[in-house]
Amino acid sequence: MRSYLDFEKPVAEVDAKAEELKALTDADTSPAIREEVVRLEGKAAETLAALYAGLTPWQKTQVARHPQRPHALDYIAGMITDFTLFAGDRKFAEDEAIVGGLGRFRGESVCIIGHEKGSSTEARLKHNFGMARPEGYRKAVRLMDMADRFDLPVIALVDTPGAYPGIGAEERGQAEAIARSTDACLALGVPNVAVVIGEGGSGGAIAIATANRVLMLQNSIYSVISPEGAASILWRDTAKAQEAATNMKITAEDLLRFGVIDKIVPEPVGGAHRNPAATIAAAADAIAVAFTELGRLDRETLRRQRRDKFLAIGRAVG
Incomplete structure (x- = not known):
């Protein structure tokens, strides 16, 4: 069953009317009813397109967090073949907030690492809502090595x-684990491509996203802190999260302009959750293009390009 966000209420109302009429067509195949269903579906599509053409940063935050948005395991299933899941950091435990392993991407062997939020209540608890502990980042380092x-x-x-x-x-060295994972990204002599598929939050994100190419889905967000966290610090009022989201410049368009990311991956109208297959295919195409560009570079050039890219972020121009 489709879940609607608050700002999608106009679409939800039209969809509900269309569904009611569809139920009637089982008993009454009147052409007039069928025509009305088609009209309502067209109206819903137009309303959805209009809404998504002008999303605010806070609305994009809501879309990025949509519970039906495809997650890391969905992307792995959709674009990786012969995938073998790896577990454990060889130091303390397995952390299922980060999943990773080896597989084939369009016929070529690759290593893939990702945050997994989970798609059901049970899975979200299992994966700790995508919030990794130190052992998750140490597993990421093991995979990158x-x-x-x-x-x-x-x-x-x-x-x-x-x-x-x-x-x-914190007792097991969260900050140190994040720093070592970030360092492992920077030290790689092979191409690495990161895709922000939902939320990119703080050091928890940068620990695996310090890549030669950073891609970002159109309705994802990426920042040093959540809008709620920023509002709590700046105004001591989480109700100002919408204002914080606007001022923080967390959208893909803003981050591309500032040079934090390299490319925006388009999403279907209505967000990735409305057509996961198309979204995953678009992300795979963008990854393939990035690997083709990076495949021409030697190991030292890859390291230098990655290092220079991140040192340049925030540098004044003019």
């Missing part, structure tokens, strides 16, 4: 509100 050793390109799928802030995670 293996990819570098065997000359395998790396794909990172970013979708997290941030690293897990629990006491246990």
Whole structure:
């Protein structure tokens, strides 16, 4: 059953009317009813397109967090073949907030790492809502070291509100684990491409997103803190999250303009959750283009290009 966001209420109302009439067509195949259903479906599509043509940063935040939005495991299933899941950091435990392993992307062997939020209540609890603990980042480092050793390109799928802030995670070295994962990204001598598929939150995101190419889905968000967190710090009022979202410049368009990301991957009208297959295919195409460009570079050039890219972020121009 489709879940509607608050600002999609006009579309929900039209869709509900269309569904009511569709139910009537089972008993009454009147041409007039069929025509009315078609008219309502057209109106719903037009309303949806109009809404998504002018989304505010806060509305994009809502879309990025939509519970039916495709997650990392959906992307892996849709674009990776012969996938083998790896588990554990060889130090403490398995953290299922980060999933990763080896597989084939369009016939070529790759390493893939991603945050997984889960698509059901049980899965969300299992994956800790995509908030990784230190062992998750240490698993990511283990995978990146293996990819570098065997000359395998790396794909990172970013979708997290941030690293897990629990006491246990801090006691086991959360900040150090994030720093080492970021360093592992920078040290790679193979191409790495990161795609922000939902939320890109703080160090929890950058730990696997320090890549030669950073792509971002059209309705995703990427920032050092959530809008709610920023509102809490700046105004001591989480109700001002909408204002924070606008001022923080967290949308793909803003981040492309500032040079934080390299490319925006378009989503279907109504967001990725309305057509996951098309979204995954578009992301795969963008990844393939990036790998083709990066495949021409040697190991040292890849490291230098990645380092220079991130050092240039925020540098004054003029």
